[in-house]
Amino acid sequence: MRRQVLLLSVAAALVAVAASSGTALAYPQFQMSSGTNRCGECHYSPAGGGLLREWGRSEAADTISRGGDDEFLYGAWEPPKWLALGADFRGVTGIKESSDTSRSELLLFPMQADIYSRFAFGKSLSLSVTLGGRGAARGFPRPPLGSREHYLMWQPNTTGPYIRIGRFYAPFGLRQTDHTMYVRRYMGFYSWEETYNVSGGVIEDDWELHATASAPDPVQVGTGRPYGGSLMYERAVGSNLRWGLQAKVERTNVRTRYIAGGTGKWYLDGPKLMVMAEVDGARESIDSTPRTQLLGHLNLSYFPVQGVMVGAAVEHYAEDLSVADTARDAADLMIQVFPRSHWEVMLMGRGEQIGDTHSVLGFLMVHYYL
Amino acid sequence: MSCRLLLPALVAGALLAGAGCADSTDDRPVSFTYIQGAVFQQSCATAACHSGHFPIGGLGLDSVDAAYAGLVGAPCVDGEPPTDPLLNFVRPGDPQRSRLVHLLEGTDVPWRMPPDAPLPEPDIELVRNWILDGAECN
Numbered sequence: 330m331r332r333q334v335l336l337l338s339v340a341a342a343l344v345a346v347a348a349s350s351g352t353a354l355a356y357p358q359f360q361m362s363s364g365t366n367r368c369g370e371c372h373y374s375p376a377g378g379g380l381l382r383e384w385g386r387s388e389a390a391d392t393i394s395r396g397g398d399d400e401f402l403y404g405a406w407e408p409p410k411w412l413a414l415g416a417d418f419r420g421v422t423g424i425k426e427s428s429d430t431s432r433s434e435l436l437l438f439p440m441q442a443d444i445y446s447r448f449a450f451g452k453s454l455s456l457s458v459t460l461g462g463r464g465a466a467r468g469f470p471r472p473p474l475g476s477r478e479h480y481l482m483w484q485p486n487t488t489g490p491y492i493r494i495g496r497f498y499a500p501f502g503l504r505q506t507d508h509t510m511y512v513r514r515y516m517g518f519y520s521w522e523e524t525y526n527v528s529g530g531v532i533e534d535d536w537e538l539h540a541t542a543s544a545p546d547p548v549q550v551g552t553g554r555p556y557g558g559s560l561m562y563e564r565a566v567g568s569n570l571r572w573g574l575q576a577k578v579e580r581t582n583v584r585t586r587y588i589a590g591g592t593g594k595w596y597l598d599g600p601k602l603m604v605m606a607e608v609d610g611a612r613e614s615i616d617s618t619p620r621t622q623l624l625g626h627l628n629l630s631y632f633p634v635q636g637v638m639v640g641a642a643v644e645h646y647a648e649d650l651s652v653a654d655t656a657r658d659a660a661d662l663m664i665q666v667f668p669r670s671h672w673e674v675m676l677m678g679r680g681e682q683i684g685d686t687h688s689v690l691g692f693l694m695v696h697y698y699l
Numbered sequence: 700m701s702c703r704l705l706l707p708a709l710v711a712g713a714l715l716a717g718a719g720c721a722d723s724t725d726d727r728p729v730s731f732t733y734i735q736g737a738v739f740q741q742s743c744a745t746a747a748c749h750s751g752h753f754p755i756g757g758l759g760l761d762s763v764d765a766a767y768a769g770l771v772g773a774p775c776v777d778g779e780p781p782t783d784p785l786l787n788f789v790r791p792g793d794p795q796r797s798r799l800v801h802l803l804e805g806t807d808v809p810w811r812m813p814p815d816a817p818l819p820e821p822d823i824e825l826v827r828n829w830i831l832d833g834a835e836c837n
Contacts, residue, residue: 427805430810432810514816515741522746548751554740554744554761583736584736615737616730618727652725652727683819684821686817686820
């Protein structure tokens with residue numbers, strides 16, 4: 330395991346070293362590196378993700394990728410002002426090996442096929458609906474189609490107050506794009522775990538506050554996922570540093586979980602390095618038996634040249650601090666290339682250690698957005 | 700300590716935690732309700748897998764009743780001894796011949812469950828002990 334992780338580290342380091350230093354770049358989740366302060370500057374969603382605004386499309390083409398046409402359908406048809414459309418398609422192939430089963434697993438599957446729509450009713454009110462196919466690494470997804478997000482939103486301006494009602498992920502923590510990362514997998518934000526929410530908040534350039542009450546999707550998720558509520562606050566310190574606090578309560582038929590944590594994002598101008606971190610602690614009661622959990626996440630991203638991002642992450646999740654060998658650790662190395670607007674190719678290696686068992690996953694993802 | 704160093708320090712602490720603070724003894728209750736909440740709900744009853752109206756393999760693990768019926772082949776009645784048909788995932792009293800244990804261990808099956816990340820060994824041991832104790836819906 331250590332040797333394989335080391336090899337992956339060396340490979341990523343070689344790529345990083347071989348690439349020459351270039352223009353300072355931006356990426357939607359790295360808002361500070363381009364002077365973009367808020368997720369909602371690039372996305373219609375106030376917490377980020379999904380359909381891009383005009384500014385986000387422009388950033389994705391001109392600043393993040395190596396250039397190209399940023400428009401929907403490459404400008405062949407322009408939707409009316411009250412309608413915004415977009416789409417994301419992701420396909421993955423990879424291989425996974427685990428130490429205890431001594432078996433390689435080949436993965437080849439469509440990860441995502443979502444079509445986004447947003448209907449504006451005047452200046453403040455909008456309806457956003459995402460429809461798409463469900464990807465599955467193994468077997469056939471049931472149902473094969475679904476809607477990750479559908480919500481009604483009142484938001485007079487991109488800054489100031491907003492209210493959202495419908496299905497989406499509640500704003501919480503770093504909101505990494507990769508659903509297998511522990512900050513999503515074990516914090517209630519795994520794939521297709523968007524909840525039905527009543528959410529509201531205030532967003533300003535140097536701070537934002539979100540409060541959400543949540544219920545699980547009864548059709549696709551079932552009774553095992555929790556009802557609950559969450560709070561998230563983030564504040565800027567200067568132009569390159571942001572810190573945040575978050576809290577969440579979850580309740581299912583047999584367990585209650587209280588989570589509290591913090592986040593940090595720090596962009597270093599000189600080395601063009603983004604540092605992101607999240608720590609969460611949880612106290613959970615299951616059928617009146619308590620347990621304490623701890624999660625740590627550290628992520629570094631480096632932009633060697635325009636159109637290339639090299640990242641590394643380490644994670645630790647202790648499922649029950651009172652029981653030995655129930656913790657898991659992971660290390661990720663990612664190379665993302667944005668050769669032209671609308672395209673992304675990602676090479677990722679992930680090593681995971683759970684007790685005495687370790688596994689290594691390597692995969693290639695191709696992403697196209699419309 | 701400046702706030703720029705505080706969070707990395709906290710993350711480092713969290714990443715190192717668990718290395719030496721956990722007990723070697725496992726005092727968790729060997730009950731199906733605890734196992735369903737602590738293990739199945741969080742690792743198996745995720746949105747794309749054993750949950751909702753369309754669970755993979757027809758096996759829903761998102762509630763105590765559904766999980767027990769699906770695994771043991773009997774309704775969850777506290778104190779009621781489970782039936783023991785050959786096709787059940789659990790053979791009460793016999794973890795070595797229970798398909799659930801084989802799936803969690805990744806032995807004699809096409810792939811291990813959960814396929815994305817295995818359960819920690821103490822969690823599998825908890826399931827083994829519950830089966831050994833008779834696999835009651837307690």
